[in-house]
Amino acid sequence: MQEIIDHADELADRFEAYEPTPSDKRDPQPLESIRSAAAERAHAESTLAEAIPEAREAGYSWAAIGALLGTSGEAARQRYGPLSQQ
Numbered sequence: 001m002q003e004i005i006d007h008a009d010e011l012a013d014r015f016e017a018y019e020p021t022p023s024d025k026r027d028p029q030p031l032e033s034i035r036s037a038a039a040e041r042a043h044a045e046s047t048l049a050e051a052i053p054e055a056r057e058a059g060y061s062w063a064a065i066g067a068l069l070g071t072s073g074e075a076a077r078q079r080y081g082p083l084s085q086q
Helices: 001-017 031-059 060-068 074-079
Strands: none
Touching: 031 060, 031 074, 060 074
């Protein structure tokens, strides 16, 4: 137990003594780009989740919907069909 306490004290001391250097700094833009892209993807998925049932109600086939999504009709049905909403 004392070894764990000693190690924790050593880590605490190292943390307290740490001084960042200029090389520690990184450009946050790549992470911002990821955050932005993820938000756009979530919005697009939400829009699809609303548009696909409308297309189905209008009589469009899963094959037609899948073609627009760049996939097969069966894959579109599995991903966006009524059973996938549960």
